[in-house]
Amino acid sequence: MVSSRNIKILTISLGTILLFSNCKKIEPGRDGELFLPDGFSSVVVIDSIPETVRHMDVTEDNILYAKLRNSKEDGTIAAIQDTDGNGEANIIQKFGENNEPQRWSYATAMRIYNGYIYFSSDLVVYRQKLTPGSLVPEGEVEVVLTDDHEHGKHEHIAKPVAFDGKGNMYVPFGAPSNACQDPKRTPGIPGMDPCPQLEDHGGIWKFDANKLGQTQKDGVKYATGIRSVVAMSWNPADDELYVLMHGRDDLLRLWPDKYSPWESALLPSEEFMKVTEGSNFGWPYCYYDQIKGKKVLAPEYGGDGEIIGRCSEFEDPIIGFPGHWAPNDLVFYQGDQFPKRYKNGAFIAFHGSTNRSPYPQSGYFIGFVPFKDGKPSGDVEVFADGFAGVDPLVSVRDAIYRPMGIAFGPDGDMYISDSVKGKIWKVTFNGDRNNFGQEQLLAMEDRKKLSHIRTPDEIKDNLISGGLVGGPKAYQTYCSACHQRDGKGAPGRFPPLTGTDWVTGDKERLINVVLRGMEGSIKVGDEVYNGMMPQHGFLSDKEIAEVLTFIRTNFGNEASAIDESEVAESREKLQQSGETGPIQVQTE
Known part of the structure; x- marks a missing residue:
């Protein structure tokens, strides 16, 4: 049961947050302006949550549930509500026993399915029955799935979840390495071939969403060759699973004789994948080069950036985004408030790079990919920008905010969470739905010229001048x-x-x-x-x-x-x- 000692209620009014347990006052910022297409506006729902926020979801009665990343004594989940309709939260209630094994701060999932909130820590997927009329679910916290593998320091351990509406839950088991080397991340060391990690990692598994106490052996391997996934969603328009993979790292550090700093900053692609049962996307043997528009052999397996080899056997992504943009959430828009062109399209939270040096860090925006008939019908658009607050972005720590989670309310409003301070925005369309077109998107096209989005010039954008020794x-x-x-x-x-x-x-x-x-x-x-x-x-x-x-x-x-x-x-x-x-x- 949820313990009352782990519940604290905060009331927001007149620009202050009053924490009743210790009467501490916090002055939140009220500047909610993001760069958005013409006709859209934003407001700050809450200025900050100290534990910061990962994924979110919204109930039919407009309660926003947010998974907290760094859980503390107040709880592991925040229930957030705006009861006076001004867009700003006036009730926040944290709850959840703080006994999850969150050893590595990868708590991620928050999805509503079949009357339950499903959420995850590093190794466990939980659920709790929603209680009508109550912010805090009153039922037991149930364990749906436990990652029972031995973990020292396991890479790519996040547990996002997706549901197909037929009683199935999809969960990735990320690869425990960068490119299946042993020892890991060592220059010049070939990858293990075949890669033994693909037996129970580096893919997506399908489970019974309503069965408790499962481990990986209770599921079915749905797809493989997928290194690391945080952004994943079921698309109701074509009834298929979509994910965005974080591409491998360290091309320059591990193979300086084969890759330049510029190539290592841009490659490999962050792959947007349509995943069907039996899919194989080729990790660790291959990676997608979005510049060349093809999958090439990884250097650990004899590649040099040009050789295709066995990679012709594996599936390509539907879109290859630039390297290291860190896509961390994916939601398909099903609402009617936004203009019609957004219906069934994909919104993606690009959390932003950490490893593009000596070039500016890149990403840090909300992208939109239009879909038609189950396929992308255009290039990625900049939907929301201004999170980083500085350009060029030299270090990840210079970013004021980093977009992390996306959720939509029953009225079609959009919520965006931040992983730096735990800020949450609400985005609403106030323009003319019937006269929304390219003119309203022009300003957002100009955002693509900024260094945190555009392809860097190999010479001019190099932040290190002169030779180093x-x-x-x-x-x-x-x-x-x-x-x-x-x-x-x-x-x-x-x-x-x-x-x-x-x-x-x-x-x-x-x-x-x-x-x-x-x-x-x-x-x-x-x-x-x-x-x-x-x-x-x-x-x-x-x-x-x-x-x-x-x-x-x-x-x-x-x-x-x-x-x-x-x-x-x-x-x-x-x-x-x-x-x-x-x-x-x-x-x-």
């Missing part, structure tokens, strides 16, 4: 994709390189992290980070010394240099001890 060159090649060009890292995934004893403290520990890699979670400041640090033992002692000296004396750090001999000594100790696997850490 030594530590700065190694940092740019091997480190900046995760830790960012400015060393600030990426929230929740890759820790910053400043203000942490991990960088400025024990030299031998830092050297060992580079030599061995690290898995698990660490805390820097008040934030926990869960990204995997690959081993970089392939670098020479001199290169490691140079790059570590660089980070210990830059980004505001003032620590001593590291000598080549210190790296050699640490490497020899590891070889003698036989400790070659990644360092395991866990922040409670």
Whole structure:
């Protein structure tokens, strides 16, 4: 049962949020303006939710349920309601026992199906029966599906859900690696062939939506060759499943002899897939190149960016979006409030890149793809923009907001959530539905010229001027994709390189992290980070010394240099001890 001690009610009025449990007042911002097509307007439903928001859904009586990413003592779900009709929430109620195994902050799903809210943590899909007339469901929280695989630091562990209306639930089991290498993310190492991870990962499984206590063996493998999915939806217009895959990373870091920084920033594609039973999209053997318009062989399997090879055997996406845009939600519009051209089309939340350095980060907008007769009928449009608040975007931490979730209310209004501060917007159409066309979209076409959306110029948009050597060159090649060009890292995934004893403290520990890699979670400041640090033992002692000296004396750090001999000594100790696997850490 839901415990009353985990419920806190907030009332919003006259520009303040009053938390009754401690009478803390918060002054929310009221600027809800996003860049939208002519005739649309936005308002801020709630200025911030400290736990931040992932996916959302809305009931027929206009209650918005939001899955909280970083669950705290208040609960794991927020029920949000606007009872006075001004667009701004005046009731927020957090609930849910905080006992979910959210070790890596991948809590994602929130979908309403058959009178239940279905939601997920890292490893578990839950459901709870909605109670008519009540914000908080009163029934038991039931476990529908548990990911019972052993998990150390598992990549791509999010559990979004989709339903086909016939009693089936679809859940991805993301690939536990980037490209099926062993050891993972190591330059020059070929991928395992055949990839054993495809047996129970790297695909979509179908389950009985109404059966409790399931594990993966209770489901049916529906499709395979799909690396990582956060955005997934059933399209009622053609009665088919659609997903957007996060493409693989590290083309430059792992294969600097085959890919330029520009190619690594743009490739591979984020694939928009129509998934039917038996589909195979070719991960890890292949990736889609949206510039060439074809699927090519991955470098781990002998590819060079041109060879097609076995990739002709696999399915292509319906659209290939630019690399690293991070599509994190997908919803097909079924309402009637928006102009007719949006009916049955796909809205996509592009969360935005972290690893496009030395080029500007890209994405950070809500896109729209028109559909006709079950197929895309046009290119992606910029529907909502202005989240990042800065252009060019050098580091992911410079983004004020990042669009994460999309939901539609029964009246056709659109809700957009943000993963940085937990802000939620409501988008409404107030124009003339019968006279909406290209003229109203012109301003949004101009948004495509900004650096966070357009294809970067290989020379002019390179943020690093002049040739780099030594530590700065190694940092740019091997480190900046995760830790960012400015060393600030990426929230929740890759820790910053400043203000942490991990960088400025024990030299031998830092050297060992580079030599061995690290898995698990660490805390820097008040934030926990869960990204995997690959081993970089392939670098020479001199290169490691140079790059570590660089980070210990830059980004505001003032620590001593590291000598080549210190790296050699640490490497020899590891070889003698036989400790070659990644360092395991866990922040409670």
